[in-house]
Amino acid sequence: MGLNELIFGGMAVLGIVVFMLVGRFRANRSQRDRADRLKWTAVDKGHSAQKKP
Amino acid sequence: MANRTALQTFGRSGNPMFRGNAFQPDATFGETDSTQRMTLAGAVNKTGILLVLCLVSAGYVWNQFFQSGGSGAVKGLMMLGLLGGLAMAMVTIFKRQWAGLTAPAYALLQGLAMGGISAMFEMQYPGIVIQAVGLTFGTLAVLLLAYKTGLIKPTENFRLMIVAATGGIAVLYLVSFVMSFFGTSIGFIHSNGLFGIGFSVFVVAIAALNLVLDFDFIEAGAEQGAPKYMEWYGAFSLMVTLVWLYLEILRLLAKLRSR
Numbered sequence: 001m002g003l004n005e006l007i008f009g010g011m012a013v014l015g016i017v018v019f020m021l022v023g024r025f026r027a028n029r030s031q032r033d034r035a036d037r038l039k040w041t042a043v044d045k046g047h048s049a050q051k052k053p
Numbered sequence: 054m055a056n057r058t059a060l061q062t063f064g065r066s067g068n069p070m071f072r073g074n075a076f077q078p079d080a081t082f083g084e085t086d087s088t089q090r091m092t093l094a095g096a097v098n099k100t101g102i103l104l105v106l107c108l109v110s111a112g113y114v115w116n117q118f119f120q121s122g123g124s125g126a127v128k129g130l131m132m133l134g135l136l137g138g139l140a141m142a143m144v145t146i147f148k149r150q151w152a153g154l155t156a157p158a159y160a161l162l163q164g165l166a167m168g169g170i171s172a173m174f175e176m177q178y179p180g181i182v183i184q185a186v187g188l189t190f191g192t193l194a195v196l197l198l199a200y201k202t203g204l205i206k207p208t209e210n211f212r213l214m215i216v217a218a219t220g221g222i223a224v225l226y227l228v229s230f231v232m233s234f235f236g237t238s239i240g241f242i243h244s245n246g247l248f249g250i251g252f253s254v255f256v257v258a259i260a261a262l263n264l265v266l267d268f269d270f271i272e273a274g275a276e277q278g279a280p281k282y283m284e285w286y287g288a289f290s291l292m293v294t295l296v297w298l299y300l301e302i303l304r305l306l307a308k309l310r311s312r
Contacts, residue, residue: 004180008187015190016104022197023097027272030203038207038266040273 091279091287096271099156099288106157107164107292110134114168118176127169134165145289152285159289163296174303178310185303189295192261192302200268207269215266218259245308253305260298267291 001009026032114134118127141159145152171182199205229239241248271287 002180005183008183011187012183012190015187015192015194016101018194019190019197020097020101022194022201023100024094025201026093026276027201027268028203031200031206032272032276034206036206036208038209038212038269038273040270 087278089281091271091274091281091283093271093275095281095284096275096287096291099284100291103156103160103288103292104295106160107167107296110161110164111168111171112164114165115172118169118172124169124173127172130165131169134162134167134169137162138166142289142293145286149286150282152282152289156285156289156292160292163292167296167299170300171303174307178307181303181306181310184306185299188302188306189299192298193264193295196261196264197268200265205265207265211262212266215259215262218255219263222256222259245311250305250308253301253308257298257301257305260294260301263294264291264298267294 114127114130117130118124121127124131138159141155141162145155145159148155171185174185175182196205200207225239225242229242232238241252243249267287267290270290274283274287
């Protein structure tokens with residue numbers, strides 16, 4: 001195994017491990033509790049789900 | 054143009070997977086049994102499953118390619134992967150409830166295409182594929198950490214910028230694809246000059262920032278108790294972005310190596 005495989009292969013494995021471990025945890029409070037957060041469901045709750053007759 | 058107007062004009066997201074009404078069909082999901090709700094762990098596990106499926110089919114095509122010594126033997130599989138993957142992606146986008154079936158099918162089919170494309174690049178530039186894989190997952194991990202810690206905070210302006218840039222790139226690629234039928238193309242897209250490399254770096258950056266939107270989409274879905282199948286849908290959207298990012302990194306590295 002060459003240095004290329006060792007470095008980039010290691011980076012790939014580490015990246016996947018970090019994703020599988022860190023991905024399970026909720027984001028930091030500063031990420032979640034802010035006024036300018038993206039509203040993925042704003043349209044649904046505000047208009048579609050409640051205001052439709 | 055005011056943000057609100059711009060969002061209404063261009064849509065809340067150019068990426069059809071991130072439509073503003075992503076969780077809309079299940080407006081009553083507040084009443085759903087908690088075991089039937091989307092979780093972060095579920096979405097992460099399903100992304101892992103999709104990655105394994107993609108890797109398995111890519112590995113098969115990769116082996117076929119190098120055993121037969123050329124792309125001739127795997128052209129059919131690659132075309133099946135490209136067209137089938139596109140069809141599965143469309144079905145998943147428009148029928149999210151089917152994502153549990155269509156997302157794994159998408160990953161398998163996309164793996165066929167990725168395996169063939171990767172093998173072709175590897176034959177021309179030995180060692181390039183492991184570099185692209187390493188950089189792709191490295192980027193995934195770094196951006197995930199940046200998102201989770203709040204270092205990168207996606208806002209409406211951020212989404213608007215990413216969506217506009219992604220749409221622009223898509224149009225440029227489409228025009229280039231159509232032009233290729235007439236024996237011409239947009240030169241700088243494929244050139245290995247400074248402008249061509251700069252363009253590739255820009256596209257890699259935009260593809261990478263799309264990951265942040267994926268993370269936020271999954272986080273919001275889990276927080277709001279979206280239905281279980283949205284775990285598959287979130288994993289699928291992440292997979293689409295990862296495939297795009299990988300291909301763009303591969304192209305960028307190939308341009309750098311060809312100089």
